Amino acid sequence: MKSLWSAAEAERLVIQLTAEGIDAELALSVYATRLLGGDPTLVLHGGGNSSVKATLPDLLDQPVSVLHIKGSGRDMATIDPDGLPAVRLDPLQALRRLDRLSDASMVNVLELNRLHADAPAPSVETLMHAFLPHRHVLHTHATAVLALSNQPDGTAACREAFGSRVGIVPYMMSGFALARAVAETYEADPTVEGLVLLKHGLVTFGDDAATAYRRMIDLVTLAEGHLAQGRRTVVPVAGLATAPVAAAALAPRLRGLLARDKGDGLFERWLLDLRDDDSARALSDDAALIKAVGRGVATPDHVIRTKPWPLVLPPAPTAEGLDGWVEAARDIIAAYEARYHDYFVANDRAKGGGRIELDPVARVAIVPGLGLFGIGAAAAAAAVAADMALATAACAAAAESIGTYTPAAEADLFDLEYWSLEQAKLGKRKHPERPLARQVMVVTGGGSGIGAATARAFARQGAEVAILDLSANAARTVAASIGPRVLGLGCDVTNPEAVAAAFDAVARHFGGVDIVVSNAGAAWQGTIGSVDDATLRRSFELNFFAHQAVAQNAVRLFKAQGSGGSLLFNASKQSVNPGKNFGPYGLPKAATLFLMKQYALDHGRDGIRSAAVNADRIRSGLLTGDMIASRSAARGLSEKDYMAGNLLGREVGAEDVADAFVWLARSNKVTACTITVDGGNIEASLR
Numbered sequence: 047m048k049s050l051w052s053a054a055e056a057e058r059l060v061i062q063l064t065a066e067g068i069d070a071e072l073a074l075s076v077y078a079t080r081l082l083g084g085d086p087t088l089v090l091h092g093g094g095n096s097s098v099k100a101t102l103p104d105l106l107d108q109p110v111s112v113l114h115i116k117g118s119g120r121d122m123a124t125i126d127p128d129g130l131p132a133v134r135l136d137p138l139q140a141l142r143r144l145d146r147l148s149d150a151s152m153v154n155v156l157e158l159n160r161l162h163a164d165a166p167a168p169s170v171e172t173l174m175h176a177f178l179p180h181r182h183v184l185h186t187h188a189t190a191v192l193a194l195s196n197q198p199d200g201t202a203a204c205r206e207a208f209g210s211r212v213g214i215v216p217y218m219m220s221g222f223a224l225a226r227a228v229a230e231t232y233e234a235d236p237t238v239e240g241l242v243l244l245k246h247g248l249v250t251f252g253d254d255a256a257t258a259y260r261r262m263i264d265l266v267t268l269a270e271g272h273l274a275q276g277r278r279t280v281v282p283v284a285g286l287a288t289a290p291v292a293a294a295a296l297a298p299r300l301r302g303l304l305a306r307d308k309g310d311g312l313f314e315r316w317l318l319d320l321r322d323d324d325s326a327r328a329l330s331d332d333a334a335l336i337k338a339v340g341r342g343v344a345t346p347d348h349v350i351r352t353k354p355w356p357l358v359l360p361p362a363p364t365a366e367g368l369d370g371w372v373e374a375a376r377d378i379i380a381a382y383e384a385r386y387h388d389y390f391v392a393n394d395r396a397k398g399g400g401r402i403e404l405d406p407v408a409r410v411a412i413v414p415g416l417g418l419f420g421i422g423a424a425a426a427a428a429a430v431a432a433d434m435a436l437a438t439a440a441c442a443a444a445a446e447s448i449g450t451y452t453p454a455a456e457a458d459l460f461d462l463e464y465w466s467l468e469q470a471k472l473g474k475r476k477h478p479e480r481p482l483a484r485q486v487m488v489v490t491g492g493g494s495g496i497g498a499a500t501a502r503a504f505a506r507q508g509a510e511v512a513i514l515d516l517s518a519n520a521a522r523t524v525a526a527s528i529g530p531r532v533l534g535l536g537c538d539v540t541n542p543e544a545v546a547a548a549f550d551a552v553a554r555h556f557g558g559v560d561i562v563v564s565n566a567g568a569a570w571q572g573t574i575g576s577v578d579d580a581t582l583r584r585s586f587e588l589n590f591f592a593h594q595a596v597a598q599n600a601v602r603l604f605k606a607q608g609s610g611g612s613l614l615f616n617a618s619k620q621s622v623n624p625g626k627n628f629g630p631y632g633l634p635k636a637a638t639l640f641l642m643k644q645y646a647l648d649h650g651r652d653g654i655r656s657a658a659v660n661a662d663r664i665r666s667g668l669l670t671g672d673m674i675a676s677r678s679a680a681r682g683l684s685e686k687d688y689m690a691g692n693l694l695g696r697e698v699g700a701e702d703v704a705d706a707f708v709w710l711a712r713s714n715k716v717t718a719c720t721i722t723v724d725g726g727n728i729e730a731s732l733r
């Protein structure tokens with residue numbers, strides 16, 4: 047492992063942060079923390095932590111000893127000084143005199159002794175940092191150290207690699223007892239450079255940040271060197287199909303198997319994050335490694351995001367074998383969930399009972415011949431699960447190369463999974479799920495106007511969003527402006543093959559699709575008695591046939607999942623109330639309105655709802671500034687009066703149309719319905 051410490055860069059950050067009034071040692075701690083956090087073989091997704099002891103003036107200008115400790119769940123890679131909240135040090139160190147301290151009391155002490163009431167909650171490993179005497183303390187969950195300590199005799203393996211350079215602390219859950227054991231191990235031999243926490247990670251320290259960081263890198267490098275001498279036999283999974291089905295076809299089937307039917311067309315759905323690169327295939331196609339990771343996660347901390355074991359599904363079938371694969375997978379999933387329930391009941395009973403069982407759904411699914419899927423209630427959570435599964439695989443492979451991968455026992459995993467503090471970390475109580483959470487939404491023509499507003503509205507409701515637009519650039523720009531997980535894809539919806547490919551890309555990215563807003567359109571004009579055939583046909587391609595291609599692909603994925611779906615169309619006032627010389631636009635739009643009804647009729651019993659929003663006079667790509675100027679002039683109206691020329695006298699915006707799409711997507715008893723959003727136009731009003 048290479049040291050990334052640069053004295054010049056450290057100095058630059060110190061100059062920058064001290065100018066903002068930040069203590070120089072805190073600035074150096076931030077620098078070291080970011081360096082460690084940037085390496086996924088050291089820490090993953092909020093894991094690990096760091097601290098620095100300092101003196102701050104209080105409001106009366108009296109010096110107060112504090113511990114700046116990483117906030118719980120904060121990401122080390124992107125930490126800022128406010129991610130290391132200050133906690134009064136003396137009250138923490140005084141706790142050392144206690145024989146025991148409950149987790150709830152510990153958290154209470156941490157909360158009460160923050161200097162700033164609105165600072166993030168201090169890490170649950172705060173006392174470990176407080177009880178060590180060094181100014182700087184760093185802690186990672188380094189994969190190499192986990193591989194050494196996840197052995198039948200982890201102490202012996204660590205001694206062999208590290209000699210007497212580290213103290214070794216047996217596995218126990220984070221909290222007061224671990225903090226005390228860490229302090230006692232250090233005090234027994236203060237010459238050590240660090241402490242191995244068996245099956246958990248590594249702590250290093252020093253009076254300056256550079257020393258603490260260097261020790262971390264040196265010790266992990268030592269561990270890596272030791273592991274590099276090992277050797278492991280790969281056992282290829284037998285019977286892999288030479289031409290397996292595409293992941294885009296398998297993922298929606300798996301997603302459907304995992305979904306729980308809550309009745310009335312409502313489902314508890316999951317997002318999938320597919321990994322099929324070399325590192326994922328190194329796990330999915332190796333029977334020996336699959337067996338090893340089945341023993342448990344690299345460190346109990348992961349269990350919150352991955353569950354104790356992966357779901358191991360049958361090898362990826364051929365396209366013809368997919369139905370048979372689904373039936374076999376269904377039984378394996380049921381067995382997994384039964385095993386999870388048994389694990390809960392047995393461990394809960396052994397520990398006195400009274401806990402509430404979490405959902406039994408696996409968070410990692412291995413498909414030999416294909417790769418693995420992270421599974422989560424959101425796309426971000428699915429990605430975290432996949433990352434952690436790959437970290438466990440790397441750890442297990444290294445551990446097997448020098449011995450036998452032996453992770454923490456199931457009872458230890460249970461303690462962590464059902465630890466009240468860890469449950470709080472998930473933030474469930476603070477943030478109930480948003481109405482469209484766990485659903486994947488696709489919008490066409492999402493690069494601007496109504497489509498972009500619709501994408502934003504669905505994202506606000508918690509949906510995972512994929513934006514399709516003729517301009518890949520526009521799609522990606524809107525996607526990036528909404529959030530990191532939003533997918534932006536170029537797609538010419540008048541090309542059926544491109545539409546199929548785009549839906550496959552969405553299925554690969556999220557696992558499937560639940561809501562489709564078929565929105566892309568453009569206005570062609572011409573007097574119907576003389577308009578040329580080519581214009582009419584071009585309009586039909588975009589304003590009718592493209593909707594049909596989008597809807598067919600949506601239905602293909604909805605049916606693969608078997609958990610219903612919402613098919614929403616952007617109709618137009620023209621579809622029910624023709625405008626003069628607007629035949630080329632209105633005719634295909636009228637056909638699309640009928641198309642909506644046909645889908646409602648033909649696919650209602652598949653749980654698929656079909657509905658439309660009938661909007662009029664919206665500023666967008668379709669109704670440009672020039673058109674507004676010419677039409678308002680033709681009617682002798684100001685632009686403002688033209689745009690508000692409806693019964694209510696209010697201009698209707700793209701956001702208003704987007705809200706109607708959201709309402710339709712949320713209304714599980716509504717189908718074959720058109721909502722008019724036009725401020726009132728009695729000639730175009732529906733029954």
Ligand SMILES: [Zn+2]
Pocket residue numbers: 094171185186187220246247
């Ligand atoms: Zn830790």
